[in-house]
Amino acid sequence: MSILRGTQRSFQVALWFLVLAVFLLVGFLHVDFRLLKPDKVQEPPVTNIMFLKTHKTASSTILNILYRFSESHNLSTALPEGSRVHLGYPWFFVTRYVEGLKQDAHLQHHFNIMCNHLRFNYPEVQKVMPRDTFYFSILRNPVFQLESSFIYYKDYAPAFQRAKSLDEFLADPWKYYNASVSLKNVYAKNNMWFDFGFDNNAPADMDYVRKRLAEVEQRFHLVLIADYFDESMVLLRRRLRWQLDDVVSFKLNVRSQSTVSHLTPESQERVRHWCALDWQLYQHFNRTFWTQLHAELSPRQLTEEVEQLRERQRELMALCLQDPEPKNLTHIDDQNLRPYQGGKANILGYNLRHGLDTTTLHICQRMAMPELQHMAHMYSLQFPDKTPKDIPFLKK
Numbered sequence: 001m002s003i004l005r006g007t008q009r010s011f012q013v014a015l016w017f018l019v020l021a022v023f024l025l026v027g028f029l030h031v032d033f034r035l036l037k038p039d040k041v042q043e044p045p046v047t048n049i050m051f052l053k054t055h056k057t058a059s060s061t062i063l064n065i066l067y068r069f070s071e072s073h074n075l076s077t078a079l080p081e082g083s084r085v086h087l088g089y090p091w092f093f094v095t096r097y098v099e100g101l102k103q104d105a106h107l108q109h110h111f112n113i114m115c116n117h118l119r120f121n122y123p124e125v126q127k128v129m130p131r132d133t134f135y136f137s138i139l140r141n142p143v144f145q146l147e148s149s150f151i152y153y154k155d156y157a158p159a160f161q162r163a164k165s166l167d168e169f170l171a172d173p174w175k176y177y178n179a180s181v182s183l184k185n186v187y188a189k190n191n192m193w194f195d196f197g198f199d200n201n202a203p204a205d206m207d208y209v210r211k212r213l214a215e216v217e218q219r220f221h222l223v224l225i226a227d228y229f230d231e232s233m234v235l236l237r238r239r240l241r242w243q244l245d246d247v248v249s250f251k252l253n254v255r256s257q258s259t260v261s262h263l264t265p266e267s268q269e270r271v272r273h274w275c276a277l278d279w280q281l282y283q284h285f286n287r288t289f290w291t292q293l294h295a296e297l298s299p300r301q302l303t304e305e306v307e308q309l310r311e312r313q314r315e316l317m318a319l320c321l322q323d324p325e326p327k328n329l330t331h332i333d334d335q336n337l338r339p340y341q342g343g344k345a346n347i348l349g350y351n352l353r354h355g356l357d358t359t360t361l362h363i364c365q366r367m368a369m370p371e372l373q374h375m376a377h378m379y380s381l382q383f384p385d386k387t388p389k390d391i392p393f394l395k396k
């Protein structure tokens with residue numbers, strides 16, 4: 001009996017050692033448990049999408065991705081009505097800002113994609129988008145977002161006009177900022193908070209902030225982070241079940257380095273106070289972004305997928321562009337590829353390689369096309385009988 005018990009114990013000990021050895025081996029070889037799971041049945045790609053285009057957050061690059069997907073899949077896009085260039089911003093979105101809805105606003109008319117600038121107003125957006133719509137948006141560290149905004153809206157936002165630099169503005173913002181002067185000042189304080197439909201002048205009271213963040217959580221399936229753009233595209237692609245090429249892009253609406261200012265550490269801290277609502281919004285969704293990303297991919301998978309995306313971007317740049325470095329306006333040959341210039345920002349664009357075959361040219365043109373020209377193109381495609389969008393800055 002005791003011999004039998006002894007053998008049993010040795011067997012148990014051996015089994016424990018075996019289990020431990022397997023765990024150590026798995027850890028050592030970085031075996032991914034997810035790989036052992038059976039493949040999910042591949043569902044079709046998501047095609048009903050609402051993208052809340054926030055300001056100065058790489059949102060024009062995402063708009064380009066969505067327009068291309070819409071065109072290549074023959075989808076409908078909720079485009080700005082008539083001569084408008086956005087969906088009523090900075091006013092709250094209402095359905096009459098969408099082309100094709102003005103006369104029959106009482107009718108239910110649904111689009112697949114919605115991605116132009118608007119101030120989020122869920123009840124009205126719902127009237128335009130199908131029930132199963134995937135809602136997503138993007139945020140950027142407010143320090144860099146405000147710095148970009150200051151240069152771009154320097155001449156437009158009254159709050160920025162008199163300040164010589166952002167450092168000067170931040171040293172005494174109330175000297176320059178008056179919310180009641182003009183809605184144009186929304187670019188100067190908590191601009192991303194405003195885009196989500198909230199009051200950008202509200203005190204950053206904890207209870208108020210918590211409730212608004214919960215609302216965003218409830219409405220939006222995903223909030224991306226521009227500071228980790230490639231990681232964001234990896235997560236987006238998985239959520240939408242899209243192909244790799246669908247989320248590959250060229251950086252659009254980029255400034256020349258000469259117009260980028262580097263804020264002092266003191267000014268950076270002041271941004272976090274001045275734009276406390278944006279800072280809370282960013283911190284919260286930066287956390288949830290990484291939690292979601294890590295829940296979906298192992299670190300090794302993430303590295304691999306980011307590298308795959310970058311490799312494909314390099315391939316497409318080599319195929320399409322004369323030079324992967326973006327160029328000043330004066331050095332862009334094709335006026336359809338010249339971006340709109342805002343304030344003191346020197347916004348760059350691309351030159352396509354000569355001699356591209358028709359199919360390649362079609363792809364490359366769309367990847368390099370700035371927002372306004374792309375919107376005009378989409379408008380003419382979708383509404384061939386309407387007067388084409390006029391882009392006055394191209395005539396100068």
Ligand SMILES: Nc1ncnc2c1ncn2[C@@H]1O[C@H](COP(=O)(O)OS(=O)(=O)O)[C@@H](OP(=O)(O)O)[C@H]1O
Pocket residue numbers: 054055056057058059060061144148149226227229250251252253254255
């Ligand atoms: N792929 C990618 N990754 C990281 N950052 C990117 C990317 N694409 C665009 N950008 C930067 O986004 C800034 C422009 O933002 P938006 O297009 O949202 O601006 S706008 O509100 O529509 O005018 C602008 O930032 P600044 O250069 O600091 O102004 C762009 O450089």
